[in-house]
Amino acid sequence: MKRVRISRCATQLLAGRTPRRPSCPCAAGLQRDITPHDYRIQARSLSTVAIEKDSELDIGTPDPTSSQPAAAPAPPAIPHRKRLAPEQLPSPHPFAASHSTKLSALRARLSLHQRFPLQTLARTLVHPSADPDPAFNNASLSILGANLLGYYTTEYLLCNYPRLPIPVIFAAQHAYTGPKALATVASEWGIEAAAEPGGEVDPGLLQFRRLRSGSRVPAALRRQVPWKWNVTTTHRIVATDEFGSDNTPPDPQSLSAVPVPMEEAAQSFVRALIGALHLHLGSPLVKRFYRDHFLSRQLDLSTLFDFRTPTRDLSKLCAREGFEAPVARLISETGRASRHPVFVVGVYSGKDKLGEGAGASLEEARFRAAAAALKAWYLYRPIEVTLPSSMEGELDTRKWKPNMVDCGEVIV
Amino acid sequence: MASKTPIRSLLQTTRSSLCPARLSRPSLVRTSACAFSTTTPSRAPEYETEAADRPRWQQTPPRMVAPFRTRPLPRGPVFHVNDDPRKLDDAYVRMLGPGGDKMLSEEVKWLAVTHKSFDHGRRGFNDRLAFLGKRIISLQTSQALLSFPPAESWPRDANGHPVPDKFGRSPFIHPALANLASLTADAKDSVLDKKRLSGLAERYGLDKVTRWKPKRADNLQGSGIDAVLMTSLYAIVGAIALERGGEVANKVTQDKILAPLGFTFSSD
Numbered sequence: 207m208k209r210v211r212i213s214r215c216a217t218q219l220l221a222g223r224t225p226r227r228p229s230c231p232c233a234a235g236l237q238r239d240i241t242p243h244d245y246r247i248q249a250r251s252l253s254t255v256a257i258e259k260d261s262e263l264d265i266g267t268p269d270p271t272s273s274q275p276a277a278a279p280a281p282p283a284i285p286h287r288k289r290l291a292p293e294q295l296p297s298p299h300p301f302a303a304s305h306s307t308k309l310s311a312l313r314a315r316l317s318l319h320q321r322f323p324l325q326t327l328a329r330t331l332v333h334p335s336a337d338p339d340p341a342f343n344n345a346s347l348s349i350l351g352a353n354l355l356g357y358y359t360t361e362y363l364l365c366n367y368p369r370l371p372i373p374v375i376f377a378a379q380h381a382y383t384g385p386k387a388l389a390t391v392a393s394e395w396g397i398e399a400a401a402e403p404g405g406e407v408d409p410g411l412l413q414f415r416r417l418r419s420g421s422r423v424p425a426a427l428r429r430q431v432p433w434k435w436n437v438t439t440t441h442r443i444v445a446t447d448e449f450g451s452d453n454t455p456p457d458p459q460s461l462s463a464v465p466v467p468m469e470e471a472a473q474s475f476v477r478a479l480i481g482a483l484h485l486h487l488g489s490p491l492v493k494r495f496y497r498d499h500f501l502s503r504q505l506d507l508s509t510l511f512d513f514r515t516p517t518r519d520l521s522k523l524c525a526r527e528g529f530e531a532p533v534a535r536l537i538s539e540t541g542r543a544s545r546h547p548v549f550v551v552g553v554y555s556g557k558d559k560l561g562e563g564a565g566a567s568l569e570e571a572r573f574r575a576a577a578a579a580l581k582a583w584y585l586y587r588p589i590e591v592t593l594p595s596s597m598e599g600e601l602d603t604r605k606w607k608p609n610m611v612d613c614g615e616v617i618v
Numbered sequence: 619m620a621s622k623t624p625i626r627s628l629l630q631t632t633r634s635s636l637c638p639a640r641l642s643r644p645s646l647v648r649t650s651a652c653a654f655s656t657t658t659p660s661r662a663p664e665y666e667t668e669a670a671d672r673p674r675w676q677q678t679p680p681r682m683v684a685p686f687r688t689r690p691l692p693r694g695p696v697f698h699v700n701d702d703p704r705k706l707d708d709a710y711v712r713m714l715g716p717g718g719d720k721m722l723s724e725e726v727k728w729l730a731v732t733h734k735s736f737d738h739g740r741r742g743f744n745d746r747l748a749f750l751g752k753r754i755i756s757l758q759t760s761q762a763l764l765s766f767p768p769a770e771s772w773p774r775d776a777n778g779h780p781v782p783d784k785f786g787r788s789p790f791i792h793p794a795l796a797n798l799a800s801l802t803a804d805a806k807d808s809v810l811d812k813k814r815l816s817g818l819a820e821r822y823g824l825d826k827v828t829r830w831k832p833k834r835a836d837n838l839q840g841s842g843i844d845a846v847l848m849t850s851l852y853a854i855v856g857a858i859a860l861e862r863g864g865e866v867a868n869k870v871t872q873d874k875i876l877a878p879l880g881f882t883f884s885s886d
Binding site: 329458593616 | 681682723725726729733734738739740742743745746747748750753754756757760761764783785786787788789790792795798799801802803804806845848849852857859860861863864865866867
């Protein structure tokens, strides 16, 4: 049977097609949503041949203009099985991906190249709780994608803010690529979730088993590592994930038996998409994608700081760096005897003013000034940085400029 | 002043043997923050002028040291850390090959093997470097697992077509997704196991040069030497990434960490 190349234009999929298939009387009205399980279509959709050219992906579809519809000489390689209704499948058949308007619209919306297969895009939307089979869900892809997102975010933060303290790095990672951030990104991309997973849902919907409201978060999503009574920051760095969680995140495949919140499913989708893009389209594109969708988000790092005793920290920092001991001096004040005084205090090391703060009391102003001085130190930003990932596969090593390595935040 | 002399002599007795010659003019040569201050440093006698010339890794900042110890000494034997640059260079050469000691600058070389417990974090520590190194090693492990076919791949029939599962469907086959089944969290955890990585670090001699403070010097396992060595290993990779670039760091990860753990990489 002649194979038909899917044209670049997606309107062919939008048109109401009536392929020549053995028609089911009840499928006529539900043509778009139901994938009839036809062994001949399945045989055509299987392709173990390596894709030679990247620009086209041959998918065997029933060609209305073909001259040999019924007299297909090649019998299917697999034995004819009892036809299962789509509702009995855990997730949509891979063949349904090529007919889903939602998927092709999503691919176009994300400006992805046509050679990124819709079947892989459909696979990234299937959470293990919807389909436990690892060959059909996004568990492995989400592991790869999580590694990529963590790496790119970490190198961006460490190169652009070399003195950032570790808790702030954790918080910034969480803000850029944490579960809530990825769930927001997924909703911004227009991802909607199916009410219940199954083979009959549109492949362009996010499929996962929903956690009923009011029910407890399953144990698989909670404490994972053996409990330690003192979980230090350094322990979090090596033992848990890039957000400094107390526990290691659950294995994505282990969530196949539990209902999950939507945030977890959306997070797995975004990660799996990044992983799939890396495998299909290569890392330069993933870096551009990451820059466009994640680094373009604004994050004010100065709001992530939370000092307990900034004056003591600043004093130790000046001692460590060899500056003169910090001295707080009142710069200006107003309304000392009134109900709303304002004091402006500056913290000086010798003749240099390190920071300034205004407050309603002398104490508050002094604390704010010390905090401002510490932020000025920790938020130092070099003008030009070269990221480590920019040298991957790069032949011209003259572009490389070594990054500043800071010794660490001040420990009191 | 007479009252200052006993303190000064007390401080001088704590100096180690590596002591540069005293200069007439104090100069603050720090790796960072040189341009931060516009005032000349104070020449008051309480600031040790010779201490200002020594690198950060070599001494605790003088103004952070109390003149005498007030707390009792901890129980157990004293734990000695390495302060010989040649031993550190040997460990780097053993790990990174010839020229390994030239790969990083001097301060970063010491910083990468300094745990936060050493000297109460006053000489810097390798947390940030270990954070980046762990991301790199994790990503490289995932990619290495993807380059090997899985132990159990989808069953195929005599013609090589995938056999349908119980629902009668076969997965979408594409060369880019060929070995995806071998990337599982269990596989990654078994590769990056704490015991295996600390054993690897010990083979490289990092346990002799890592600067840390164990809870009990006679029970290093109970004090957590495995985690400390893992941190050092990650930190060295992170330092190479920041100072030399991602390409070199990936190569070091593949050749010096993943290859001894059982992966083989074809040289491209």
